Amino acid sequence: MAGRQFQPGDVIGPLVKPPVTKTQLVMYSGASGDFNPIHTVDEYAKEAGLGGVIAHGMLTMAFVGQMLTDTIGLEGDLRKFGVRFTGMVRPGDVITCEGQVTETRKDGEQQIVSCEIWASTQKGDKVVIGQAEFAVPIV
Template identity: 75%
Template sequence: MSLQMFLPFVGAESSPVKNEVEKGAIRKFAEAIGDPNPIYRDEEYAKEAGLGGVIAHGMLTMAFVGQMLTDTIGLEGHLRTFGVRFTGMVRPGDVITCAGKVTETRNDGGQQVVTCEIWASMQKGDKVVTGKAEFALPIN
């Protein structure tokens, strides 16, 4: 979906995007970023560390939110800023729903600049990532 479908009004929300977190994806992500910490692949180690089992890297959840943003913005948009705060742990089998809400729009040099609240929430509704993003779209 193009972001222009729900702009320019404040309060508009993106379509939620769901991602199931698979154990293999957690392992591959940790390998891809060069993080050898066994809490992302070794169930027993993660339990002994007090985590109750393997967890997903926070940056994996952030990547899901980033993908939602870039898919929403489309090719015509330009992501200016993207920052999050990690507020909960994600485990294999969890379903993460990523979404955003427009909090401000303004014109800036021939572009529409959009500020959004962004988040990822678990299947029970608990937010595990919260943050803000700003992007620009050409004014048609």
């Protein structure tokens, strides 16, 4: 998608991730240093009232970040990226990351793009919502 110019209302994504696995959660625990057992031990997560393990919120945020960097390409610059976690992701969930351009402006040789971003489960439940801003070269 490098070299693309954006307009308000343009859709970003979707990026559809394969089902989240328990192995993936264990690996992410090691990579992130977040060893909270609610992410890896069913019994512990059930005792905590979660009904079973849940994915790290930051893993879901990383999926959205992947969608953004795929969209802007190597020539782009992700300038702002913030989210709120609005739901739980469980093993087996398929996460779809999407966004929509809300505003664009020119800054020298770059187009600055603001957008709403989100991630949803296969049931349509939004588990992450937020905003991002990136710059891409004007072609």
